Amino acid sequence: MPPAPYSPPASPWWTPAVHADRRPILLARNRVEAAMRGYFAEQDFLLVDPPALQRSPGNETHLHAFNATMIGNDGLGQVMYLHTSPEFTMKKLLAAGERRIASLGHVWRNRERGPLHHPEFTMVEWYRVEQAYESVMDDCVALLRLAASITGASTLRFRDRECDPFAEPERLAVAEAFDRFAGIDLLATISADGSTDSQTLVAQMRATGLTIPQDTSWSYLFSRVLVEKVEPNLGLGCITILDEYPAAEAALARKSTRDGRVAERFEVYACGVELANGFGELTDAGEQRRRFAAEMNEKQRLYGERYPLDEDFLAALAIMPAASGIAMGFDRVVMLATGAPKIDQVIWAPVAGDDR
Template identity: 65%
Template sequence: MPDPSPFWTPDVHADRRPFLMARNRIQAALRGFFEDRDFIEADPATLQVSPGNEAHLHAFRTEAMNADGSTAALYLHTSPEFALKKLVCAGEARLFSFAHVYRNRERGPLHHPEFTMLEWYRAGEGYEALMGDAAAMLALAAETAGARHLTYRGRSTDPFLEPERLAVADAFDRFTGIDLLATVRADGATDRDGLAAAMRRAGLRVADDDTWSDLFSRALVERIEPQLGQARATILDRYPIAEAALARPAADDPRVAERFELYACGVELANAFGELTDAAEQRRRFEMEMAEKARVYGETYPLDEDFLSALAIMPEASGIALGFDRLVMLATGAPRIEQVIWAPVARTDHR
């Protein structure tokens, strides 16, 4: 049966309209932020040969029909990342995009199958510059929406305070008592049994078929993420290299990567990298991700060979992807992501 309150009914739209007007104002303000800093806006194509190569991201597949009647698979991208990095390789030094992106198997208060990702790149600059960008955007979004705090489900973050920068290993120690890096070797290899034992001591569930990555994610989701971005935003930094397929290793510790995520109100808002530009290493990591995807889900996605070729001329750069709809939610106090999307995708599960 259809949704009993579709978005197009006048009374429902009247309730949603203040959120949507705030969305437009925030988007205009963020465009101004980039223009003031000499960024160029790009609008990459949605259809791609590869939707991305992360094991647990699920794409929508479609089919291109050629003039001779033959067909070829194409995918709706899960991120504009590959296209934007090619443009960085082409010579664009400061680049941003408000891109519609698509992720299958995702729907909930914070997830929508089609959403807007704000992604930007700085060539020749370290990923610390992105931390400053992200902090400034939290304040700008709140100011534009007329909000003193970001809010979600009873949690509150002051967006005008400098975020806390917290290493992942320190977060594990603080919130679980686990010495995470004791289970990561100098070459990045992980000790599954060592982490499993530490998880059990911490009172966290361990299943026989859990991988190290499964255990890492469970501790992060259950014990750590709910504590992040309280009172002020959190920059969760220096992920283990096994959890950073597109990031370069940290210069001072090869066990961790130049990757951070931004949290407010316990909600993950952004994911950033010091970009990996070693094509051979990137291919190896993609192949590992697709092997894991085949093991868990019984499917894989093709690699973007153009992207791997482009990495040979990619300058050092940093890049970040921010969930724009989530930022609008927190700035306006909207309870669900559909409230800040102009025309949400119809539900298919009849709930």
């Protein structure tokens, strides 16, 4: 059945009656935020406050930024961007000598609006120096359980899907998930050096009855299968940690020492909803530059634009110690812990616009 046509709420969020209905969830949000800050304090993290205004908003193909003009004392303007993540600044702090840092603040992403997306949202991001990436997996699970405990929820919920955050999480390789849910041998489409073969993936998709989109680049095909066939099956009953992303889909993660076709990148799912994205962090500045250039070339091909590289970040990366890091969508966690069906309902003052 097609979704019902969108109709805006009868009254805006700031009317007293609407606010009164939303207020219990917003108060729950505040309690979850306070509990997370307490968790980081107990784990000896320093909470840092990265600036939102950056020379580069990030260099991944499908991330879209808001830009602004910064005018100096000379009256001349310089193009700047609101960050899509505090990652670059936080890694500079690791290069400076910090070893365990976290931030909880707003980030901005353009071209994103819907039940699970908001153009301005709250991200929790944290890093551990010289610790395996499993350490931030464990943090993430602990924080999801904490959010459920604080709100008194025995399960996390998104619409008709439920997840028990207190059950043992499932750790699932991306290749295994593609085989299980889509009948595709993903690793057969990736060479030993991490390069990809879109035609082999197209042939497998056809053989399993999947439709082939107009854009047959490997990355786009991968994303289509992931979104349509894999993600809806993740985090049902228990938390799923989707691990070992293909190296081609992990621009900021180091490659696995076990298999060069995959990387130390994982995502955390509950109720079919992606909540967090974590890495064993890449610290090879030359390799990072090459990956960013490839991402920006693909962005230029698809969207006709590219973002500058953060040269300070690349310079800092050369002296950054080995680390693991993760970013979590705080608003989505609150949604699942309170059972809210739309992200706007857990945001104190939503950005004006259509939230379909």
